[in-house]
Amino acid sequence: MKTRSLSVSLVVLLISTAALAQSAAQSSFEQLKALAGSWEGTMDGQALHVSLRVTSMGNALMHEMKGAGPDNPITMFHLDGDRLLLTHYCDAGNQPRMVATTSPDGKTIVFDFLEATNLLSTQMGHMQRVTFTFIDSDHHTEKWEFAMAAGKQMGGLLDLKRTK
DSSP, rough: HHHHHHHHHHHHHHHHHHHHHHHHHHHHHHHHTTEEEEEEEEEEEEEEEEEEEEEEETEEEEEEEESSSSSEEEEEEEEETTTTEEEEETTSSOEEEEEEEEEETEEEEEEEEEESOOTTSSSSSEEEEEEEEEETTTTEEEEEEEGGGOOOEEEEEEEEOOOO
16 A cells, blocks of 8 residues: 555656646746847947747747847747747858756756757857846846857857837
């Protein structure tokens, strides 16, 4: 009887843990969707504009950066089961996919490289990591890290404030 009770407890614990992981990804996604709107800020001293738009009946979030270079890179966020993913449509011509982890206090979401499409050995590199830090509902930062050949890193920190 004790063995059966222990087995039932273990199953309940595993189901609860899986539900908690899924709700953590969902919670992080909802937190990102709350950023929908227009943002102004700087990256390395240069002015830029970021727009975030919830699309696909709430199932995706589109992030577009303007003023950060000659093109306007697009990044899409969405849930995949119990994971929060992003796909970055980079002006380097590849499309890195990253998976999120959220800090225990919920103030930081870090996306780490998972895989990429069109990642060619002749390319100079790819986006490796993106970190969102939530300061308040009208202020956040985004750190974009690009992995170059020979292990070198480059990127930038966006300090963004919501436009009214």
